Amino acid sequence: MTPEIGHFALALAFALALIQSVLPVMGANRGKLLWMQSARATSIGQLVLVAVAFAALMRSFIISDFTVVNVASNSHSLKPMLYKIAGTWGSHEGSLLLWVLILTIFGAAVSVFGSNIPDSLKARTLAVQAWISSGFLSFMLLTSNPFDRVFPPPANGNDLNPLLQDFGLALHPPFLYLGYVGFSIVFSFAVAALLEGRVDAAWARWVRPWTLAAWIFLTAGIVLGSWWAYYELGWGGWWFWDPVENVSFMPWLLGTALLHSAIVTEKRDAFKSWTILLAILTFSLSLLGTFVVRSGLLTSVHAFAVDPERGLYILFLLALSIGGSLALYAWRAPMMEAGGVFKPISREAGLLVNNLILGAATGSVLFGTLYPLFLEAVTGEKISVGPPFFNSTFIPMMLPLVFFMGVGPYLSWKRADLPGVLQRVKFVALASIVATLVLWYLQEGGPLLAHLSVLLAIWLLLATLREWAMRIRLFDVPFPDALRRARNLPRASYGMTLAHAGLAVLMLGLIGSSAWKVEEVVFVSPGTTIEIAGFEVRFDGVERVRGPNYFADRGTLYVTKGGEAVTTLFPERRFYPIAESSTTESAIRSTIVGDLYTSIAEPASDDAELSGAWTLRILYEPFVNFIWLGAVIMITGGGLSLSDRRLRVGAPKRKPVLPAITNPAE
Template sequence: MIPEIGHFALALALALAIIQSIIPLLGANKGRLLWMQSARATSIGQLALVTVAFAALMRSFVISDFTVVNVVENSHSLKPMLYKIAGTWGSHEGSLLLWVLILTLFGAGVSVFGSNIAEALKARTLAVQAWISTGFLSFMLLTSNPFDRMFPPPEDGNDLNPLLQDVGLALHPPFLYLGYVGFSIVFSFAVAALLEGRVDAAWARWVRPWTLAAWMCLTAGIVLGSWWAYYELGWGGWWFWDPVENVSFMPWLLGTALLHSAIVTEKRDAFKSWTILLAILTFSLSLLGTFVVRSGLLTSVHAFAVDPERGLYILFLLALSIGGSLALYAWRAPMMEAGGVFKPISREAGLLVNNLILGVATGTVLFGTLYPLFLEAVADDKISVGAPFFNATFVPMMLPLVLLMGVGPFLSWKRADLPGVWQRVRFVAILSIVATLVNWYLQEGGPLLAHLSILLAIWLFLATLREWAMRIRLFDVPLSDSWHRARNLPRAAHGMTMAHAGLAVAMFGFIGSSAWKVEEVVFVAPGTTIEIAGFEVDFDGVERVRGPNYFADRGTLSVMKGGNPVTTLYPERRYYPIAESSTTESAIRSTLAGDLYASIAEPASEDAELSGAWTLRILYEPLVNFIWLGSAMLILGGGLSMSDRRLRIGAPKRKSVPATTTAPAE
């Protein structure tokens, strides 16, 4: 009965979405306040109904209701409770329901917390959001019903993919979808502004907190996925340029550009049409990611569906939303006034270059991701575009952006004085060069690109701190005065400092763990000793242990350094009998300086000389934890900016515009 209630709730939510997509829009066009305000009730109603449906599906997983096909295919009675709950969104149907839940959550959020938004714009925004809800609710009800029944029910389920039975993967999809789907409300704001024919500083102020929220969640989702890949897959990498990784990274890149472009629109009334275009393209890339992982184009642990019918439905939604919004943009964008003017050397120009680099970088990733799929579809010829291509194209493109990020905050609006900027940053530049030379000496050489990247990371970190110190006049006035200035500084300024410094910190991890990683893959038997990065690692053997729904071969590694015990590592090779698959559970000794990382594979018993031996992969990854530390700083910086009082209490006053374009009678 409960699954039927969930299914019925989805049908009612679709009806409300259709109403919301029409009535508020008509109200905005005709100037009828009650019709416009109906969007509040329908958006909250949608959220309530989809929440009921999601709770009904989660209950089916929690109690192991094997009359529901989704539970049978993605759960098991012996599975730990956390992963039973995570199984709710571990399938195509369940993840799509989570997608729609977040979609309605953002719509209801605008209706509840957007009291400072003009009624006509809010009505149009919520109507556009309802168009998206209508598309995905109909997709779910027609092709992907999460409540399909199975009679007679089996005695037990097939279990969730063992690779997904992990804390990182339990949290990764919700955060990733909060980012993906969060950009839908920014898209809705952009289309609503085009329908209204007006973009101004007030619009940019209203959009910024929602953009920040989506960007923060997408950052968290990507980082959780990277962290999971690092410790779970057993090869010690945190990014593989997998197509499904790329389709989450592209909206992040354009979303970063959108954040900076919206600042210019708010502060200087410029970049208006460009900001609108970025909002459209960012969500379009989110939809593209949804199409890629649900259309059957890819076979991946990240991919959900292989049904071409579903792929065609999403392709239709993709063409309708992207094609319609871009057509509207082409019609309306030329009518928008240009806004403030600025000199080639100014903060506006710096942010424009920032946007162009991020845009070109996104295009590069898009080309490398889709070209193999396109070539296979057209010529039936399979090629692989992987890490070598992206590292050779994307990474060098980002280095000028890092240089610019250090300079940008020192530039003035409208027109900047380069000699004055150099006067402020010359000490930072000299200190960065000295620190890089010291690192070169300590590392005894190494890749030139790695040292150049380290130079830019140090530059960005020190320049960011220098700019913040100048804001509070640190060491120029008494410390109590600097503290007072810091407390009165807008939180968005603290957020920018934290985020830029966080990117520099993460770069240390990216560079160190890539350029100076040490790896050994060897066959080992009890008593074998491996030396790596100054550590002596003794392989003591393997024992069989049992988990709640798996068996594991657990290795024991005694780690010493300079003859002194350091730690003991216990890598595992797990076998899940219900799913009939195995996973690698790495063991990691983590410090801020670097990680000692170990994983074991199947014994090489086929070879008589190696009978009883195991394959041991052991790595030392310098500075890798700076990736997670810097990413946390990025998210915290976004949170500080979003909590800025100016974004919480309202936007600049907006002059009223006529609800219709009908000319008054003479």
């Protein structure tokens, strides 16, 4: 009976979404307050009903109700409880239900917490949000019902993909979707502003917290996915420019540009058209990602293998959302008033350069991701666009961005004093060069691009810290006064400092683990010793162990350095009999300066001499943990900014629109 309750709740939610998509916007057009305020009740009602449906599906997974097709296909009675729960969103239908649940959460949050938003703008925003939820609820009800039944049910189910049975990946989809779908409310604000014909500083202030929240969640989701790929897949990498990785990265890039553009709109009443366009394009890329992973175009552990007919439905929703919003933008954007005037050397100009670089970088990733798919669709020819293309196009664009990020906070609004800025950063530049030369000496050379990247990462870190020190006048006033100024700094100021510093730390991790990584892949038998990065690793053999729903061959690696014991590592090769598939479980010795990373596999050879041998992969990855540390610092910075009271309740009052005076005597 529980699945039927969930299905009925989805149908009722769809009915409420249809009402919400029409009644509030009609009320806004006709000035009927009651109609506009109906959006609050319908958005909360949608959330409650979709939450009931989601709870019904989760209960079906928890009790292993294999009469539900979704549960039978993605769970097993022996699976640990955590992964039974995670199986709720581990399939196409379940993840789509999570998508809609988050969509309704953001809609209800605006209706409840947006008390300072004008009724007309809120009504239009929630109506647009309902248009989106109507599309996806209809998609579920017509083509992807998560509550379809099967009779007779299988005895134990077919199990979830073993690669997905991991704590990191259990958290990855919810955070990623909170980011993806979080940009939907920003999109709704943008379309509502176009419908209303008004974008101003107050609108930008209302939009910024929602943009920042989506950016924080998307950052966390991407990092969790990268961390999972690093320790779970056994290849020792954290990013492969996989198309499905790229479709989550592109909204993050444009979302970052949107976040900075909204600041200019709020502070200087400029970039209004550009901010609206970024809001539309950012969510459009989120929708594109949804289409790519559900259309059957890709074969990936990240993608949902579904029939192309479902992909056509999503393509229709994609064309309707993107095409309609861009058509509205083309009609309304030229009517927007020009913003504040600024000089070529100013903070506005710096943020404009930031936006242009991020936009170009997004375009390069989009081209490299979609070109092979279009080529195969048109000609049938299959090509691969991999890391060499992205590294040669994306990285050179990012390096100038890092430089401007270091300079930007020193620039003043409207017009900046360039000689004064150079005077403030000259010691930062000198210290960055010295630190890079020291690293060059310690590493005995290395790739030139890597050292240039290190130079810019150190530059960004030191420039960011220097700017913070100037704000509190750390070396200009007595320390107690500087401490008092530090306590009085707004949280958003600390958020910017931490976000920029976190990116610098993350860059050091990316560079170190890529440019100076050491790797050995060898065949080993018990007693074999390998030397790598100053460590001695002895392979002591493999034993068979049993898990809750798998068997594993567990290797034992005894690690020493300079004759002294360091640690013992236990990499595994697991076999899941229900799913009839295997996974690699790496064993890692982690320190802040680097990871010793190990994994084992059976040798891909029938050579009799290799009987009883194993393939052992060992890597030493310097500073790889700086990636996760930098990401945590960035997310913390975003959270601090979001907690700033000015962003939550301090939106400025809108100036009244005065009627045009046609007769001077009046």
